[in-house]
Amino acid sequence: MSLRSIASFLIITASALHGETAPPTKAISFTNDVMPQIQKAGCSAGTCHSKPEGQNNFKLSVFGYDPGLDYSEIVDDDRGRRVFPAAPEDSLFLKKATGQIPHEGGVRFEVGSEPYKVILAWMKAGMPYTPDTDPKLTEVKVEPRENLYKKAALQQLKVTAKYSDGSTRDVTRLAEYISQDKEMASVDEHGLVTVGKLTGEGVVVLRYMGLVDVARITVPSEKTLPAEVYTRLPVKTEIDKLVYDRLQKLGIEPSAPCSDEEFLRRASLDVIGILPSPEKARAFLTSTAPDKREQLIDELLKHPNYANHWAIKWGDLIRPNPSRVGVKPVLLIDAWLRDAFRRNMPYNQMVRELLTASGSSHDYGPVAFVRDKREPIDASSFVSQIFLGVRMDCAKCHHHPSEKWTQEDYYQMAAFFAQTKHKGQGISAPISGEPEYWWYAPGGSVTHPITDAVMIPKAPDGPEMPYVNGQDPRKMLADWMEGSDNPFFAKAITNRIWAEFFGRGIVEPVDDFRVSNPATNEPLIDWLARDFAQNGYNLKHLMRTLMRSNVYQLSSRPNASNLADSKNFSRAYRRRLSAEVLADAVNDFTGGKDSFAGLPSGSRAVATWNHKMESDFLDAFGRPNASQECPCERDKKSSVVQALHLMNSQNLQEKLAIETPLKNSKKPEPELVRDLYLAAYNRLPEPAEMKSALGYFATPGATRQTAIEDIMWSLMNSAEFVFNH
Numbered sequence: 258m259s260l261r262s263i264a265s266f267l268i269i270t271a272s273a274l275h276g277e278t279a280p281p282t283k284a285i286s287f288t289n290d291v292m293p294q295i296q297k298a299g300c301s302a303g304t305c306h307s308k309p310e311g312q313n314n315f316k317l318s319v320f321g322y323d324p325g326l327d328y329s330e331i332v333d334d335d336r337g338r339r340v341f342p343a344a345p346e347d348s349l350f351l352k353k354a355t356g357q358i359p360h361e362g363g364v365r366f367e368v369g370s371e372p373y374k375v376i377l378a379w380m381k382a383g384m385p386y387t388p389d390t391d392p393k394l395t396e397v398k399v400e401p402r403e404n405l406y407k408k409a410a411l412q413q414l415k416v417t418a419k420y421s422d423g424s425t426r427d428v429t430r431l432a433e434y435i436s437q438d439k440e441m442a443s444v445d446e447h448g449l450v451t452v453g454k455l456t457g458e459g460v461v462v463l464r465y466m467g468l469v470d471v472a473r474i475t476v477p478s479e480k481t482l483p484a485e486v487y488t489r490l491p492v493k494t495e496i497d498k499l500v501y502d503r504l505q506k507l508g509i510e511p512s513a514p515c516s517d518e519e520f521l522r523r524a525s526l527d528v529i530g531i532l533p534s535p536e537k538a539r540a541f542l543t544s545t546a547p548d549k550r551e552q553l554i555d556e557l558l559k560h561p562n563y564a565n566h567w568a569i570k571w572g573d574l575i576r577p578n579p580s581r582v583g584v585k586p587v588l589l590i591d592a593w594l595r596d597a598f599r600r601n602m603p604y605n606q607m608v609r610e611l612l613t614a615s616g617s618s619h620d621y622g623p624v625a626f627v628r629d630k631r632e633p634i635d636a637s638s639f640v641s642q643i644f645l646g647v648r649m650d651c652a653k654c655h656h657h658p659s660e661k662w663t664q665e666d667y668y669q670m671a672a673f674f675a676q677t678k679h680k681g682q683g684i685s686a687p688i689s690g691e692p693e694y695w696w697y698a699p700g701g702s703v704t705h706p707i708t709d710a711v712m713i714p715k716a717p718d719g720p721e722m723p724y725v726n727g728q729d730p731r732k733m734l735a736d737w738m739e740g741s742d743n744p745f746f747a748k749a750i751t752n753r754i755w756a757e758f759f760g761r762g763i764v765e766p767v768d769d770f771r772v773s774n775p776a777t778n779e780p781l782i783d784w785l786a787r788d789f790a791q792n793g794y795n796l797k798h799l800m801r802t803l804m805r806s807n808v809y810q811l812s813s814r815p816n817a818s819n820l821a822d823s824k825n826f827s828r829a830y831r832r833r834l835s836a837e838v839l840a841d842a843v844n845d846f847t848g849g850k851d852s853f854a855g856l857p858s859g860s861r862a863v864a865t866w867n868h869k870m871e872s873d874f875l876d877a878f879g880r881p882n883a884s885q886e887c888p889c890e891r892d893k894k895s896s897v898v899q900a901l902h903l904m905n906s907q908n909l910q911e912k913l914a915i916e917t918p919l920k921n922s923k924k925p926e927p928e929l930v931r932d933l934y935l936a937a938y939n940r941l942p943e944p945a946e947m948k949s950a951l952g953y954f955a956t957p958g959a960t961r962q963t964a965i966e967d968i969m970w971s972l973m974n975s976a977e978f979v980f981n982h
Contacts, residue, residue: 284382296431299362301319301327317330342380345381412452414434437461440459441476460472467663480508484505487505496781500808507822511819512812512815519982520810521533521538522938532936564596567598568591576866587867613731614626614695638667646745648769664705669715676699678695679696714733747786754800833980868881878902920962920965
């Protein structure tokens, strides 16, 4: 017998000795006793009786989110044919589950097993529902929640359910377990974890009756590093301390600091989306000022293109489809975003103006935001995902499969928008048609789709906020968002901004905060959110704090220790430039210009505000289509289409032939090559690169012009040009 089999046998035996397999001796509760057995057997899985249409006319709620409905289906549906109170052992419900009669789902449990005994005892007791005095499940906790493990180690998890009356119950055998990374750790149905043979971190998610918890499995490197490896690292901000603590725990050594060349290019592309000019690069690289990096950060945050660059990013999240809300409203909200970033509007104020927008869709940009998500049930998931980082879409129809959110949570969030009124043309003509007016006025509600109960406004994990005559509930939501006890608001935006500068979020995806998707560094995101709120929700303060850290200024070159690390920020992660930034970089490098419908000739790509402005280049490199449901997530991966476009586009070939001062320079060839490298990479060429570049001039039949074009084509088609590193 294998070690794993022996461990499983001992766990099951120990459970039996502690009485876990015996049916309850107290009055049986359908919700607290029977439903957990049904869920563990898999009857309420989405592939079985919880499919939208059910199975063979027998339908259960997803993950048991509606015990009342499930009770009715089992006991009352089809005139009670599934249960036989006079002879419970002959009930169809038991005979099918045990395979005594044909069952498409197979045998779910054996005769005489714990689930069989519990369900049988419930039937013999008269199939009672759940008494009003029955305690409610309030929390599930797993032990150990976080631990360090050696490779190939075994760990039995223990799951405890807590109830409203203070009682607890060991539900280890009844919980469901899912490993999010089976190479890091696998888990069996009893909660026995087998650690893999990789260094890193894995998460095991456990679910019990709609509540979840996670166990973090951390496997440090077998090669321990001396403490002085970390104590000698430069600490510029609190970020550094918190990241180093995590890396030391994992046994990962961070990469060396990046060069000035790397920092200049990285910071410029991150903050303003523009490649530094050769003149700027030379000045920065030759400067001996000890604080030149801090000076550069301040200069970039004051740059005119800062607002345009960040407005494009936020446009991805909230820009409506012009075919739905009209061209003019989309133009107005784009202009509003650019102005907000130009003025460095505090983030909480920016969100408040969007959420509480009132007025004409032809006068005030944020009205397009509320106009696009005009139904409260649509606004619910959109607002929670964008501003709280909580994805609630699943809870619109049923209990969230991997989180605690219920339909009640979803529709209570929607209730904040139920008293917003509007009149005028709701769907715009192609050129915007007539304006629509939006305002708050008392009256209006949202009801639960199943119970028809009127929902009281309540944000995820927030307090109930009953309607008050004369007070816009959207303002109550905005007040709660910026309150100190809000668990999501500041974290959600700091995580988004962090991802823009570091290549991935501390929580990834950036808008998916949930217990079953924990942050890779909880202390880090807690500190960032707290510092951001304490400094007035100042986005530039947050960006400055991130860029000043040594962690941001690490090299992208891995070492032997961090080669496999992709989520603990032990090095800079390379990121493909966004469509608009890359298009502008190509033009800055070649001297070319683009034309976009509705914009002055020669406008930069970052000035575009509508996906209908035709551009094969922007579409090839991932410009999102606002006709899809935003937030529009960009595909950050490279593709064959992108490579072929850079290599073969006739438009790009024509740009290479444009005459510019750089191309017409009479400088000696080596000096000209240095200028080209500074323009493309913000660094000077290596000796081998210089030799290769000079070879273009010596190619038979080559002219100075063709040699320059060939060098530029080669530089532009390299990963170093297309990626920010």
